[in-house]
Amino acid sequence: LASRLQNVFGKLRSKGKLSEDDVNDALREVRLALLEADVNFKVVKDFIAKIRERAVGQEVMKSFTPGMVVVDIVNKELTALMGGTQSKLARSNRPPTVIMMAGLQGAGKTTSTGKLAKLLIKENHRPLLVAADIYRPAAIKQLQVLGEQVQAPVFSLGDQVSPVEIAKQGLEHAKEHGNDYVIIDTAGRLNIDEALMEELKSIRAEVKPDEILLVIDSMAGQEAVNVAQSFHEQLELTGVILTKLDSDTRGGAALSVKAVTGLPIKYAMTGEKLDAMEPFHPDRMASRILGMGDMLSLIEKAQESIDAEKAKEMERKMRTAEFTFEDFLEQMEQVKKLGPIDQILGMLPGAGKMKGLQNVKVDEKQIDRVQAIVRSMTKQEKQKPEIINASRRQRIAKGSGTTVADVNRLLKQFEEMRKMMKQLSSMMGPKGMKNLKS
Ligand code: GDP
Ligand code: MG
Numbered sequence: 001l002a003s004r005l006q007n008v009f010g011k012l013r014s015k016g017k018l019s020e021d022d023v024n025d026a027l028r029e030v031r032l033a034l035l036e037a038d039v040n041f042k043v044v045k046d047f048i049a050k051i052r053e054r055a056v057g058q059e060v061m062k063s064f065t066p067g068m069v070v071v072d073i074v075n076k077e078l079t080a081l082m083g084g085t086q087s088k089l090a091r092s093n094r095p096p097t098v099i100m101m102a103g104l105q106g107a108g109k110t111t112s113t114g115k116l117a118k119l120l121i122k123e124n125h126r127p128l129l130v131a132a133d134i135y136r137p138a139a140i141k142q143l144q145v146l147g148e149q150v151q152a153p154v155f156s157l158g159d160q161v162s163p164v165e166i167a168k169q170g171l172e173h174a175k176e177h178g179n180d181y182v183i184i185d186t187a188g189r190l191n192i193d194e195a196l197m198e199e200l201k202s203i204r205a206e207v208k209p210d211e212i213l214l215v216i217d218s219m220a221g222q223e224a225v226n227v228a229q230s231f232h233e234q235l236e237l238t239g240v241i242l243t244k245l246d247s248d249t250r251g252g253a254a255l256s257v258k259a260v261t262g263l264p265i266k267y268a269m270t271g272e273k274l275d276a277m278e279p280f281h282p283d284r285m286a287s288r289i290l291g292m293g294d295m296l297s298l299i300e301k302a303q304e305s306i307d308a309e310k311a312k313e314m315e316r317k318m319r320t321a322e323f324t325f326e327d328f329l330e331q332m333e334q335v336k337k338l339g340p341i342d343q344i345l346g347m348l349p350g351a352g353k354m355k356g357l358q359n360v361k362v363d364e365k366q367i368d369r370v371q372a373i374v375r376s377m378t379k380q381e382k383q384k385p386e387i388i389n390a391s392r393r394q395r396i397a398k399g400s401g402t403t404v405a406d407v408n409r410l411l412k413q414f415e416e417m418r419k420m421m422k423q424l425s426s427m428m429g430p431k432g433m434k435n436l437k438s
Contacts, residue, residue, distance in 0.1 A: 001037035001251045005030065005290055009071045023055045023070065030074065038221035038252030043081070043259040050077055075286050081255060082282035087239060087264030090210040095180040096128070098171065098207050101241075102200055102231060103215035105188035108243035108269060110139060112215050113185040114146030115269065115277035116241075120181050127152050128179035130170035132203065133187040134159035143185050149274060153179070163187065164202045171207050184209070192227065197234045204235065213266065215241045216257070218248040225256045232261050239266040242280065246270040251289055323418055325382035329374045332367065372400040373410050385411060 008029045027048055034044045054073045091097050099116070101109040110133070117127045129147050131154060133139040140156050147154035155170040167184050174182045186203065189196045204212065214237045216224040231237055240263050242254055258265060265280040316322075374382065376399035381388050388396070388411060397404045 001033055001289060004033040004036070008033070009074070009290065020056055023052070026070065027052055027055070034252075034255070037250035037255070040222055040225060040252075040256040040260055043256045046259070047077060047081060071290070075290055078255070078286035078289060079283045081259055082285055083258045083264045083280075084282055086279055086281050087266050088279075089266060090238065092210045096171070096174045096182045097180065097211070098182045098184070098209040099211040099213060100167075100184045100200075100203060100207070100209040101186055101213055101215055102235060102237070103188050104192070104217075104227060105136065105190050107188060107215045107217045108241070109133075109188060109215045110142050110146065110185050111272070112213075112241050112243065112267070112269065112277065113143060113183050114150055114152075115274055116183055116267070117147070117152040117181075118150040118274055119277065119279075121150060121152060125181050126179045127181035127183055128170065128174040128177070129154045130167060130182060130184045131156040132163040132166045132170070132184050134161070134163055134166070135187045139185075139187070146274075153177070163199055164206050167203045167207050182207075192230050200235055209238075211238045212236070213239050213241050214263070215243060216253065217244050218242045218251075218253040219244050221248075221250060221252040222256065224253040225260050228257055228261050228263065232263060237261075237263055239264050241265075241267045241269065241277075243269040246276070254285060255289075325374050325377060325385055325414065326379075328414060328417075329371060329382075332371060369400070369402055369406065370410055373397075373402055373407055376400040385414060 008026050011026070030051070031044055031048050034047070035041065051070075051074055054077075055070045089097075089099075101113055103109050113129055117129055120127045129143055129152050131140040131143045133143075140159065144154045144156070155166075155173050157166050157169065163186065170184065171182055173179075184203065184207065186200060187196070212235055214228055214231050214235075216228055218224060220227070228237075228240060240257055240261075242257070242265050245254065245268050248254075254265065254268075257263065265282075267277055268280040268285070269277045373396060376396045377388070381392060381396075388407075393404050393407045393411075397407045400407075
């Protein structure tokens with residue numbers, strides 16, 4: 001899905017002016033890509049309708065860079081589709097907070113139980129894990145091993161006591177031992193069946209969970225979403241844990257589950273290892289799917305911290321290759337306000353692919369050293385780096401307390417940066433846009 005969408009948006013971005021046909025063409029491809037990714041049909045239909053409505057509207061056509069605006073709309077709608085903002089785990093004001101795991105066999109309930117415990121322990125909570133799957137051979141042992149690994153206590157009564165009784169006593173145990181979270185690992189079946197639902201309902205009635213999290217295997221695509229729907233109808237779930245996102249290249253389940261069930265995705269799991277689970281961020285997932293980096297937040301950040309007038313002047317200099325070391329120094333101050341450089345480069349759309357960018361690696365920690373080198377240059381040298389010959393390099397190195405190798409490296413980086421800026425500005429600057437339009 002990601003690579004297909006990237007192609008569509010690559011085309012859009014490079015356009016200076018969009019006709020309604022351009023937008024329609026792009027949306028047709030987005031629609032196909034989503035259906036191919038096994039996203040629910042109705043979800044796709046609504047999604048495309050929303051994008052079309054906004055994209056063909058005035059805001060896009062009036063804009064300087066309509067292609068980017070459309071990409072931005074899709075990004076925002078994708079984020080909204082997956083729930084908008086991150087959905088936090090419930091926390092009872094009368095601890096312990098009770099979390100019940102549910103899901104089909106093999107979805108990843110037991111693994112999620114262990115990983116969730118790990119996340120909670122990291123936040124200084126004291127979770128108790130309750131082994132209420134008495135059917136699957138070795139299920140209890142599996143949870144005990146996980147508990148040991150994350151250093152969370154595991155409550156078990158073996159496999160001869162009913163799951164409801166285990167859950168009940170587990171909760172009492174937690175109260176007595178001051179555990180502020182109880183995570184109940186339940187049994188699953190290969191398919192949804194009555195007996196399973198009845199058992200889960202009985203446990204729910206007994207312990208009154210604050211959260212009932214459905215664990216679903218994202219590789220199952222739309223089928224996973226259907227499963228979620230049936231569980232939700234029976235159990236009134238509170239959220240979803242999406243597992244196996246590492247093996248899911250299509251993203252269909254992630255995209256449809258919220259829209260179909262209304263349930264927030266609370267956690268995403270991307271591997272078998274214990275630290276491979278994290279809170280689910282719809283915006284990050286949308287960016288990942290679009291493969292565009294976090295472009296918007298870069299623009300926002302830049303707008304916040306870079307003086308507009310200065311930026312304009314800087315842009316003019318970049319375009320005309322008048323960019324000097326003096327500007328470089330000044331820009332560095334601006335960039336410092338923006339944050340870590342790697343992060344900024346990562347936010348540029350297509351940055352990974354761009355030639356030149358891979359080589360420009362301004363190490364955040366060396367920024368002070370770089371500034372020292374630039375300050376050791378004469379005014380003339382700053383404006384005309386070409387004149388910096390071997391003896392000048394030696395002098396600069398001495399003056400800045402660095403080595404000639406450091407100076408050489410910086411000069412090389414500067415040259416590459418100049419090239420990159422020309423490239424960038426011809427792609428994104430107003431002059432570049434004009435060229436494309438004519
Ligand atoms: P349960 O039957 O729902 O309790 O499922 P388990 O927790 O026992 O997990 C079933 C299998 O899926 C195990 O082999 C897990 O290691 C594996 N698994 C769970 N989550 C993930 C994931 O996010 N990525 C990958 N690659 N494997 C996973
Ligand atoms: Mg299990």
